[in-house]
Amino acid sequence: MADEKIKVEKDESTPIYKEWEAWARKGNFRVEGYQFIKAPCGPGKIEDAKVGDFMLVNRPHGALFTHSYGLVSKFFRGLIEKTLYGTRCPVCGTTYCPPRMHCWNPTCKVAETEWVELPLKGEVHTFSVMLFSADAFLEMLPFVLAYVQIEGSDTTIPMQVITAPTDIFVGQKVEIKFRDKRMGELMDMYAVPVKGQKIPENSCLNNPDYLKDMERDLQGTYAYLEKRFGMKKEDIEKRWKR
Amino acid sequence: MSRVAIVGGGIFRGDRFRYENAEEGVAIAFRDLMNDTPELDPQDIEFVMMSYFSDHLNQQLCMGWIIQDYLGLHRKPGYRVESGGSTPLDAIINAYYLIKSGYYDLVLVPGWEWMSEVDTATTNEFIASASDTDWDFTVGGYYNGYYACLETRHMQLYGETIEDLGKIAVKNHNNATHNPYSQWRSEHGTGYITLEDYYKDRIVAWPYRRMNCALISEGACCLLMASEKVAKKYSDTPMWFEGVGLGTDSMRPGDRLVDWAYHGVYPEDEKIYPDTVKKPKTPYPDMANFGSLREGAVTAYKEADIKNPVREIDLAEIFAPYDGVELTLYEDLKFCKRGEGKTMIREGIVERSGELPCQASGGLTSFAHPVGATSLMQSLFLYWQLSGRIPEKFGDSTLQIPDAEKALTTGHGGTGCQGGVIVYSR
Numbered sequence: 001m002a003d004e005k006i007k008v009e010k011d012e013s014t015p016i017y018k019e020w021e022a023w024a025r026k027g028n029f030r031v032e033g034y035q036f037i038k039a040p041c042g043p044g045k046i047e048d049a050k051v052g053d054f055m056l057v058n059r060p061h062g063a064l065f066t067h068s069y070g071l072v073s074k075f076f077r078g079l080i081e082k083t084l085y086g087t088r089c090p091v092c093g094t095t096y097c098p099p100r101m102h103c104w105n106p107t108c109k110v111a112e113t114e115w116v117e118l119p120l121k122g123e124v125h126t127f128s129v130m131l132f133s134a135d136a137f138l139e140m141l142p143f144v145l146a147y148v149q150i151e152g153s154d155t156t157i158p159m160q161v162i163t164a165p166t167d168i169f170v171g172q173k174v175e176i177k178f179r180d181k182r183m184g185e186l187m188d189m190y191a192v193p194v195k196g197q198k199i200p201e202n203s204c205l206n207n208p209d210y211l212k213d214m215e216r217d218l219q220g221t222y223a224y225l226e227k228r229f230g231m232k233k234e235d236i237e238k239r240w241k242r
Numbered sequence: 243m244s245r246v247a248i249v250g251g252g253i254f255r256g257d258r259f260r261y262e263n264a265e266e267g268v269a270i271a272f273r274d275l276m277n278d279t280p281e282l283d284p285q286d287i288e289f290v291m292m293s294y295f296s297d298h299l300n301q302q303l304c305m306g307w308i309i310q311d312y313l314g315l316h317r318k319p320g321y322r323v324e325s326g327g328s329t330p331l332d333a334i335i336n337a338y339y340l341i342k343s344g345y346y347d348l349v350l351v352p353g354w355e356w357m358s359e360v361d362t363a364t365t366n367e368f369i370a371s372a373s374d375t376d377w378d379f380t381v382g383g384y385y386n387g388y389y390a391c392l393e394t395r396h397m398q399l400y401g402e403t404i405e406d407l408g409k410i411a412v413k414n415h416n417n418a419t420h421n422p423y424s425q426w427r428s429e430h431g432t433g434y435i436t437l438e439d440y441y442k443d444r445i446v447a448w449p450y451r452r453m454n455c456a457l458i459s460e461g462a463c464c465l466l467m468a469s470e471k472v473a474k475k476y477s478d479t480p481m482w483f484e485g486v487g488l489g490t491d492s493m494r495p496g497d498r499l500v501d502w503a504y505h506g507v508y509p510e511d512e513k514i515y516p517d518t519v520k521k522p523k524t525p526y527p528d529m530a531n532f533g534s535l536r537e538g539a540v541t542a543y544k545e546a547d548i549k550n551p552v553r554e555i556d557l558a559e560i561f562a563p564y565d566g567v568e569l570t571l572y573e574d575l576k577f578c579k580r581g582e583g584k585t586m587i588r589e590g591i592v593e594r595s596g597e598l599p600c601q602a603s604g605g606l607t608s609f610a611h612p613v614g615a616t617s618l619m620q621s622l623f624l625y626w627q628l629s630g631r632i633p634e635k636f637g638d639s640t641l642q643i644p645d646a647e648k649a650l651t652t653g654h655g656g657t658g659c660q661g662g663v664i665v666y667s668r
């Protein structure tokens with residue numbers, strides 16, 4: 001940060017600039033490889049396709065973004081300090097977690113909200129069991145992605161619930177935990193189910209056929225992880241078998 | 243004010259990989275349009291309304307300039323419309339507004355997307371940057387996951403089953419086997435699948451299997467849109483706009499539990515809420531339904547004077563990136579009441595032989611989904627449908643809905659952050 005008007009209070013950035021500079025230079029959009037191929041092409045229906053000659057090139061590109069969390073920076077600093085914050089509108093009383101600094105209730109005319117500390121407790125509003133993911137999260141598979149309503153908040157915040165994928169349900173009570181290494185992002189926290197809850201009869205996942213198919217496809221995910229990253233099923237299951 | 247019509251279209255078939263590049267694909271679609279519309283002199287085109295979603299996927303900003311240049315239309319006024327998955331529908335609606343308002347009589351709408359330059363997981367990651375990257379993306383979110391969460395909530399509230407989602411998948415994939423421009427037919431061939439095949443398909447993000455999710459595609463499509471004054475010059479069978487509507491909803495789906503902008507707007511839907519789960523402050527849309535599409539439908543139906551969509555509309559091409567979206571939109575498009583979406587598939591109403599066939603083309607999971615071209619492809623399919631030209635265009639009459647007069651299509655961006663509806667007539 002070269003801006004003379006700002007004062008850096010804590011700096012976990014400077015070594016990172018160095019580390020990633022090499023990577024940004026490597027991913028410079030230069031051509032790093034190429035292929036000549038023959039491939040179907042041309043107008044019309046599938047059956048009309050002809051074979052044409054094409055050249056493919058490989059061009060990497062990377063960048064390090066420096067992003068401000070803006071007026072809700074306090075929330076993310078809170079994660080690093082193991083405290084969960086939301087905001088509350090002084091006009092209509094809506095409590096937001098994720099926080100917004102301005103109330104979105106049209107009757108409040110974007111009133112400024114106030115910070116409130118929230119308890120480390122919540123309830124699963126909805127969920128998905130992820131057996132495939134975007135590139136950034138492949139090593140976390142399989143995981144439960146859930147939208148959790150923190151106690152006292154009117155909205156939900158997404159997080160991973162560390163549980164056996166077949167045990168999750170809508171309405172599950174959870175405790176919020178913080179990871180040991182925290183960087184000021186939502187991944188710094190996660191949820192674990194409060195002990196002693198029974199899966200309700202009417203849970204939409206509570207069906208022997210659904211659970212059987214889930215078990216089958218979990219094996220596929222484990223096999224993928226072993227092949228791609230050398231990860232072992234037993235080690236993965238340890239995440240929730242504690 | 244002038245009426246507005248679609249008077250022609252051309253397609254560059256979508257597939258997982260296409261090796262012509264985007265400008266060449268669009269040019270091929272444009273030539274297909276001109277072959278089908280012999281009266282069209284490119285010099286007659288007054289405005290170019292370009293439709294493409296992502297700048298990330300090809301590392302090219304201002305791709306629209308390349309396209310206008312490549313087609314030789316670079317002297318004409320033109321710009322790009324972008325609103326996530328709703329991009330192509332919003333481009334059509336933008337062109338509609340321009341013609342309707344009297345500014346232009348003839349507008350070309352080219353749409354395209356080239357989505358396979360990075361691997362599948364990275365494509366998913368780039369697309370996921372259309373979600374809130376501070377609040378939704380970082381925890382392992384991407385659209386399969388977000389939409390799976392939305393479908394889980396709807397399922398828990400209203401009791402549709404995996405079988406219902408499977409029936410929608412089977413319907414759409416089997417329809418696509420009769421569509422010679424479909425990616426499913428390119429990848430799989432013309433054999434039908436059954437529910438058993440669906441159950442064998444891999445779960446990606448429960449409750450969704452691969453077959454429930456939109457394809458990743460490369461492809462292009464061009465539509466020609468005209469005012470009433472010039473429409474007949476280009477087409478004997480114009481497809482007229484009867485009504486359009488747009489809507490929006492929150493960026494983050496997780497905020498829809500206090501969706502104050504929707505509070506009290508749809509009281510009948512707020513009441514249809516089970517007492518088996520905790521009721522949020524604003525029970526509609528919650529994380530279950532799509533308010534943006536409801537807004538779009540209400541506006542479009544008013545303009546088109548539609549009172550009973552199932553009876554008055556002959557077929558629908560819904561922008562459903564996931565099968566649960568299709569089921570939920572049966573409700574938000576007022577084909578049925580909230581919570582009754584499942585009966586539309588169970589009773590066969592949305593099958594191609596039913597009262598309101600949905601996704602006869604195969605839709606986003608089977609036709610193809612090159613985002614910027616998708617609604618153009620669906621509208622072109624409807625143009626062929628309403629003029630009875632499916633047998634001629636497909637060499638197979640199976641998908642032709644007999645005597646179709648009115649059709650509906652929708653757009654859908656983000657997690658329903660953006661939505662739109664168009665009602666067409668012949």
Ligand SMILES: [Zn+2]
Binds near residue numbers: 090111
């Ligand atoms: Zn307020």
